[in-house]
Structures are given as C-alpha cells and as structure tokens.
Amino acid sequence: MKIMNMRKGSWGKLTAFFDVVTDEGFIIKGFKLVNGINGPFVGFPSQKGNDDEYYDTVWITEESRETIREQLNKMAVEEYDKDKSDEPKIIASDTAAKPPELSKDDAETEKTVIEEPFSQDDLPF
Secondary structure (H helix, E strand, O other): OEEEEEEEEEEOOEEEEEEEEOOOOOEEEEEEEEEEOOEEEEEOOEEEOOOOOEEEOOOOOOOOHHHHHHHHHHHHHHHHHOOHHHOOOOOOOOOOOOOOOOOHHHHHHOOOOOOOOOOHHHOOO
16 A cells, blocks of 8 residues: 555644555545544545535445554655655644733733623623
8 A cells, every 4th residue: 555645734633635556556535634632543535425424435344444544544644744844834723822922112002901791781682
C-alpha cells in the first residue's frame, strides 16, 4: 500500500485528504486525516446519502481491519509530516491566543464599559 496525492490544509479537525494505491494496483480515493481527541486518525471514504447522513464506501474485513487501519494511520501521519515546514502551522484548539497588550496611551483613552447585570426581562420569551 502507498499514499498518493495528499492535499494538506486546515478544515477544522480535518487536516488532509489523500488517496491510496494498493499492492494489487487499485486506487482508492477519498481518505481523510483527522485530528481527533487521541491524536490523528484516518477516516475512510464516505458519501452523503439522500437523508444527509454519510455512509462509508470502502469496507475492510474483520480479519484485517486493525492491521490495515494501523498501517494507514502510520503512513498518513508520516506523509503529512513530510515537508511540514512549508505548510501553515495549525494552532491547537485548546491553546488560546493572548490578546495584544495595550500601550500606556491606549489604556488611558480606552473607556471602561460597565455591563448591566442580566435579568429575566432580557429573555425574549
């Protein structure tokens, strides 16, 4: 198995699309590399049905599912990490960017806004 045509980017948790060429010569298109809670994983090709749900278009037999999934995960992460310096850096969602600090002049001219406490009258229903 070999990965070909990886398209890197930043689409929320989705970081790349790629295709796989099997040892037998089949090309399977539409794999996804996703940043999950436990690290990156490979999502299999899927297609949207008439009911707006996504359904897998490629299945793996029970006997070889874990080994192929692990092999695909390892290959996809290695391919994604190649030439990573050319790609824009993805900031993890749990790290918040600090707001810029105000200069002394800006701090003096900034008006302090006092928010009124929230009351039941503010609810539209």
